[in-house]
Amino acid sequence: MGEKGHLMALFIFHTENNDIRKGACSVQYSWFNRNLKWIYTLPAVIFVLLMMLFPIIYTVRISFYEWSMSATTPPLWVGLSNYIALFKDERFWHAAGSTFYFTFAALTLEVILGIAIALLLSREFRGKNIVKTIFLLPMVATPVAMGLVWMLIYEPTIGVANMLLKTFGLQPLLWLASPTQVIPSLVIVDVWEWTPMIALIIMAGLATLPTDPYEAADVDGASTWRKFVSITLPLLRPTIIVAAMLRLIDVLKTFDIIYATTQGGPNFASETLNLYGYVLGFQYFKLGMASSLLVIFFALVMGLTLFMIWMRKRMEGTTS
Secondary structure (H helix, E strand, C coil), rough: CCHHHHHHHHHHHHHHHHHHHHHHHHHHHHHHHHHHHHHHHHHHHHHHHHHHHHHHHHHHHHHEECCCCCCCCEEEECHHHHHHHHHHHHHHHHHHHHHHHHHHHHHHHHHHHHHHHHHHHCCCCHHHHHHHHHHHHHHHHHHHHHHHHHHHHCCCCCCHHHHHHHHHCCCCCCCCHHCHHHHHHHHHHHHHHHHHHHHHHHHHHHCCCCEEEHHHHHHHHCCCHHHHHHHHHHHHHHHHHHHHHHHHHHHHHCCHHHHHHHHCCCCCCCCCCHHHHHHHHHHCCCCHHHHHHHHHHHHHHHHHHHHHHHHHHHHHHHCC
């Protein structure tokens, strides 16, 4: 082979190598381009998972130990003893009953009032924007500060609540000082503060409803109530389920308002599971029992949330 043959072979070799490199680069670039959304979001996803999973795993681990948060006494493995002790504890069952009572009463009233207020605010009237702004003020207030304000409102001797009752000729109440009246009093505070959130979600749902069914109902001469029952309410069911699910999680975890007003009193009448877990952990220093209570509470919240999600999917399936 002559010099020209060697040069030709060398040229072909370099050309093939360049083609191979270009092909490999194009494959790498196409893979990178296809997975771009995962590559950029992966660090944030890993960080969020670590921030979520580590406290849960650590709490589950501590729930199998007896530990008083002492630096000299290490945690002692006790297995399921903390869970067994909780299920035998009358105060735990009383706190569970108070939690369900408070949650059911507050959530029911907030959903009913939220739907009513959303229907009212969806209409056009003078000063509508001002009314919306005033209506949203309780939701943006600091819960602890609002708890202290409501303590003054509920004060039996000089409180505004009893003054209003006396004005209408009614007997004054003990409000937060009565074991039978404390939960309804706290429900009023929660309804006052968080009904605007339900109303906002329902208003967003009302804005997306189709107009054709209403036009057909007007042609048939349907009343306002009939249109609400037969058209508005069925179409709004998925939105109502979402609003109720979001609020259910928050109501179950309510801590600040109760702690700021009653701290679980009187005589543990307003003590919820969340508050009892705090007392066990940071007042009695029973970290194991507190962790086991929080594990049970977490399972309860997750179970109810999954149930609400299942209901929403079922509602969407029936309305579609």
